[in-house]
Amino acid sequence: MPAAVEALGALAHKHRLAVFRILVQTGKSGKPASDIAQALDIPNSSLSFHLAHLARAGLVVQTRQGRSLIYTANYNAVNALVAYLMENCCEGIPCSTDAICATKPGLHEVAA
Amino acid sequence: MPAAVEALGALAHKHRLAVFRILVQTGKSGKPASDIAQALDIPNSSLSFHLAHLARAGLVVQTRQGRSLIYTANYNAVNALVAYLMENCCEGIPCSTDAICATKPGLHEVAA
DNA sequence: TCGATATTTCGATAATAGTCGAAATATCGA
DNA sequence: TCGATATTTCGACTATTATCGAAATATCGA
Numbered sequence: 179m180p181a182a183v184e185a186l187g188a189l190a191h192k193h194r195l196a197v198f199r200i201l202v203q204t205g206k207s208g209k210p211a212s213d214i215a216q217a218l219d220i221p222n223s224s225l226s227f228h229l230a231h232l233a234r235a236g237l238v239v240q241t242r243q244g245r246s247l248i249y250t251a252n253y254n255a256v257n258a259l260v261a262y263l264m265e266n267c268c269e270g271i272p273c274s275t276d277a278i279c280a281t282k283p284g285l286h287e288v289a290a
Numbered sequence: 291m292p293a294a295v296e297a298l299g300a301l302a303h304k305h306r307l308a309v310f311r312i313l314v315q316t317g318k319s320g321k322p323a324s325d326i327a328q329a330l331d332i333p334n335s336s337l338s339f340h341l342a343h344l345a346r347a348g349l350v351v352q353t354r355q356g357r358s359l360i361y362t363a364n365y366n367a368v369n370a371l372v373a374y375l376m377e378n379c380c381e382g383i384p385c386s387t388d389a390i391c392a393t394k395p396g397l398h399e400v401a402a
Numbered sequence: 403t404c405g406a407t408a409t410t411t412c413g414a415t416a417a418t419a420g421t422c423g424a425a426a427t428a429t430c431g432a
Numbered sequence: 433t434c435g436a437t438a439t440t441t442c443g444a445c446t447a448t449t450a451t452c453g454a455a456a457t458a459t460c461g462a
Contacts, residue, residue, distance in 0.1 A: 180304070183302055186299075186307065187298075189302075190298035190301075191299075191449095191450085195294060198375070199377065202375065203377070203380075206380070211408075212408065212409085221452055221453080223412095223452055223453075224450080226410050227411095227449095227451085229410095242458090244460070245406095245407060245408045245459050246407095260372055263301070265311065267315065267317075268315075299419095305420095323440095332421090333423080334439065334440080335422055335439090335441080338439060339420075339421085339422095342441095354429090356429065356438090357436095358437095359439065359440090
């Protein structure tokens with residue numbers, strides 16, 4: 179799963195991790211790039227680079243709304259990542275494998 | 291939490307992710323460096339670099355056993371990472387925050 | 403269509419990370 | 433103590449990633 183390396187690499191940066199956490203906390207309504215840039219206080223071109231990185235890894239989804247591009251966290255990507263990390267954990271000793279968030283019907287589902 | 295960036299960065303590499311997953315699957319008994327090197331087919335010096343990276347990030351723990359150094363996965367580090375990623379998720383809409391593995395009393399606990 | 407707003411792409415530069423052979427360190431058994 | 437085994441540290445090189453200003457693209461309202 180080279181996708182897992184890409185997702186982890188996308189999160190392994192101060193600014194990108196901050197962006198992702200903001201979007202996780204915001205929920206399915208998402209935030210425009212401008213709001214995020216203001217929150218982080220970095221140049222637009224730098225933010226754009228990081229948003230593209232997160233999107234390429236499937237961790238965020240971009241949708242246009244007028245002149246703004248709205249970014250939303252993809253919770254399922256995190257679930258998949260954790261499932262992959264913990265796959266066949268611990269020589270068969272039972273572990274919780276519950277999804278962290280978002281995959282239960284009726285709760286804030288986001289396209290995978 | 292710069293520790294989260296460090297942990298994510300430690301996992302964001304083909305070889306280190308493979309090492310970590312092997313140790314997750316091995317459980318608390320752990321594996322010596324030599325076994326891991328053989329499984330991955332990379333030079334000792336390269337593996338040593340990656341193991342040190344994982345250890346620095348708190349994802350694996352090293353203990354000596356004779357001439358061998360045994361490495362063990364630290365499940366709690368992953369739990370902490372996921373908790374941090376999903377903190378205050380989704381504008382208060384309820385989410386599962388169960389630990390993935392290893393923090394329940396009686397099940398394969400590893401020092402944090 | 404034009405000017406303003408929102409965001410991305412480009413290009414150059416600076417910084418960090420990965421690779422691997424060779425030498426160093428630690429432990430063991432004889 | 434000595435030779436063998438297990439692993440790490442060092443050093444030099446290459447490759448990848450981050451940064452940010454300036455120019456390009458997309459959308460809107462008038």
